[in-house]
Amino acid sequence: MEEQAVKQQMQELIAQINYHNQKYYVEDAPEIDDYEYDMLYRQLQQLENDHPEWIQPDSPTQRVGGAPLNTFEKVEHEVPMESLHDSFSEEELMDFDRRVREVVSDPVYIVEPKFDGLSVSLEYRDGLFVRGSTRGDGLVGEDVTENLRTVRTVPLKLSRPVPYLEVRGEVYMSHESFFKLAARQELNDEKPFKNPRNAAAGSLRQKNPRITATRTLDIFVFNVQQVYGEELHSHKQSLDFLKELGFPVPPSYKACPTMQEVIEEVRRIGELRGSLGYSIDGAVVKVDDFSQRSLLGSTAKFPKWAEAFKYPPEEKETKLLEIEINVGRTGVLTPTGIFEPVTLAGTTVSRATLHNQDFITEKDIRIGDTVVLRKAGEIIPEVVSVAAHNPDAEPYRIPEVCPSCGGPVTREEGEAAIRCTNPECPAQLVRHMIHFSSRDAMDIDGLGPALIEQLVERELVASPADLYRLTQPQLQELERMGEKSSQNLLQAIERSKENDLYRLVYALGIPHIGLKAAKLLAAHFGSMDAIFQASAEEIAEIDGFGGIMAESVRQFFDLSSTAHLIGRLRDAGVNLLSKTVVNDTRFAGKIFVLTGTLPTMTRAEASAVIEKLGGKVSGSVSKKTSYVLAGEEAGSKLTKAQQLGVPILTEEEFLQMVD
Incomplete structure (x- = not known):
């Protein structure tokens, strides 16, 4: 295909995919099914793989995230990103109206939802997204451009080439994405985010944009900060303008000529809170006319032309009927309260987590009590307090055996969680299988979380040992598993039998034993x-x-369950001997710390060389550190090594020592 024809085809595909992204993510009105979309995307990917020099900055493939960042650059905001003064009652809104009318006559207000996320600035030149930054302190933020590129609702190219535009928006995480992320964190034995706002903020400030890309963030854009080449006279006009350019704007922004209409709209938005798929913590009231805003001005902290109304958390009393113990995928026993149903923030609530034994003891929660419930962050029901004890109720204790398998439970010193210790507990199976097959453990290529969940649901595996009994006909019955993919998976499972012993020790998921400890053991x-x-x-x-x-x-x-598992792995032919024999001990007694990006080696490869020669790899620099092996963009570890006088090696110097 001729060069010009290929470029033309790539531009047409980019335009098509971006159009369908706008329809799907912003307008919620898809015009093609997922398969058709995937085919378009794959076609563009193939052309870009063949011709990487022609990749366009607005290509949808550029949302996957670039290389990890060492730090975030500071960004000075030409237009301050001000915060808003808060009102907590309708009387305070009336006071705001009186202050406005002392300066301007007949103001018209725009009322819109106040989103609970992270405020950001987006900058565009000639219609292309060029920079994104956090609010910071309102005057100086941080450059998070690469992370914002991964947010699917941030337009990479506007519908027309405005010479320069800076807008303000709120990055948020939908409730659906939040619950999916929490499930993944539980599987990986990570501490979950408390609420969608924390999740959005933590995800946007990831040093690795590829992690941000997996978090499924979204944005609402609600302010024009600066614009060249366009005359805007009111807030409503600016929101219409942003919508025309392809930005996702607030789903409702109503013009209200009287304060009574403002209050009615604020109430209406408040009643919708429980039915929205994202979190709002209030409503924002803004003077519409920009010339009136100029007359009103700002205080040292807030604009005088806008006010935020914050909704109070709704609390209700109900009766605790029973406490149900659930075993999570990490083995943690979590008590869940079952209540007489009550309506909170627009939805019916009959269950809420009671977290752990310490929480129950601290609040003295007993079955039959009348308790006070509310929704934390307008999404997660929680018990605030006990309003009245049931006279016959006894203090509650979490059982001392696992309700899923009957195995013993333990509570480690300094931890609130009570865990089941049985490695073959059915409730923990999916998580165990994911860990068992992961890269640092048995490294079974092709055995991902989705496939593991299918294997468990079909009852094809009830233990990691069952992997070694799978057959090709069984695998081919699973979704997206054809003849070739099932053959590849069986070959990967067979290869894992020959792994070094430390991989199996790590794969067992022994509490407190990570990869380094497994190697030592x-x-x-x-x-x-x-x-x-x-x-x-x-x-x-x-x-x-x-x-x-x-x-x-x-x-x-x-x-006994550990002995049973190891016995089955032995029978399957899995290696139970260490292959780590250190003949060359030139690095014996030496401690290395790795930092930065090495020119030709990965950190894992360098670590393997060090350990093979009898050395140790540490994650932090101290006076005991023998050498720091530093690559490009080395951070605080390099600085500390210089302060302590620790010898610093380049990769070339390290390889000379190895040679």
Whole structure:
């Protein structure tokens, strides 16, 4: 195909896909199905793979996120991103109206929802997105351009080439995306975000834009900060203008000529809170006319032409009928309160988490009590307090056995969580399987979370050992598993049998035992049988192990379920011997710290070389550090090494030492 024809085809595909993105994500009016969209996207990807020099900045493929960032550059806002004065009652809104009317006559107000997210600035030149930044303190923010490119509702190219435009919006996470993220965090044994606002803020400030891209953020744009080449005279006109350019604007922005109409609209938005798919914490009232805004001006902190009305949290009393214990995918026993149904923030609530035993004890929650409920962040029901005890109620204690498998539970010192310790507990199966097959563990390529969930749902696996009994006909019955993909997966499972022992030790998911500890354990004892026979005292003698780690290993291998699992893995032909033999010990007693991006090696590759030669790799710099191996964009670790006088190596110098 001729060069011009290829470029033309790429531009047409970009225009088509961006049009369908606008219809799907912004207007909620898709015109094609997912398969047709995927085919268009794949066609564009193929052309860009063949001709990377012609990739356009507004291509939808550029939303995946670039290279990780070392830090965020500061951005000075030419137009301050002011905060708003808050009102908490209708009387305070009336006071705001009186202050406005002292300066201007017959103001018209625009009322719109107040979104609960992270405020950002977006800048465009000739219609193309060029920079995005956080609000910061209103005068100086941080450059998060690459992260904002991953937000699917941020237009990369406007519908017409405005010479320069800066807009303000609110990045948020929908309730659906928040719950999906929380489920993923639970699977990965990560601490979940408390609410969608924290999740949005944490996701937008990720150093790695590729992580931001997985978080499914969205944006509403509600202000024009600066514009060249366009005359705007009112807020409503500016919102219409933004909508025309392709921005997602507030779903409602009503013009109200009287304060009574303002209050009615504020009430209407408040009644909608529970039915929206995203969080709002109030309504914003703004003077519409820009010339009137200029007359009103601003205080040192707030514009005088706008006011935020904050909705008070709705609280109601109800009766606690029972406490149900759920076992999460990480083995944590979570108590859930079952209540007489009550309406809160527009939805019916009959369940709420009681978090853990400490929470129950602190509030003295008992079955049969009358409790006060509210919705935290307008989304998650929570118990605020006990209004009245049931006279016959006893203090509640979480059971001492797992309700899913009947196995023993434990509470580690310093932790609030109570966990089931059974490695074959059915409630933890999906999470265990994901960890077992992950890259640092058994490294079973092609066995991702979605496929594992299918295997569990079809009851094809009830233990990691069952992976080694899967057949091709069984796999081909699963969604998106044809003959070739099922063959590849079976080959990957077969290859995993030959892994070094440390991978299997790590794959078992022993509490407090990470990858480094698994390597130390496997190298020290040499076989799975030797680990089984070792006492806690013998394990604690390993350099780098502490008493808690040693006791955790001993408790894990004392479980009958662990012996059963290892026995089945042995029968399947999985290697139970360490292959780590250190013949060259030139780095014995040396501690290395890696920082930055190395020219030709990954950190994992460099770490493997160090450990093979008897050295250790640490995550932090101290006086005990022997060398810091530093690449490009090395950060605080390099600075600390320089302060402490620790020798700093380039990759070339490191390779000379190895050679």
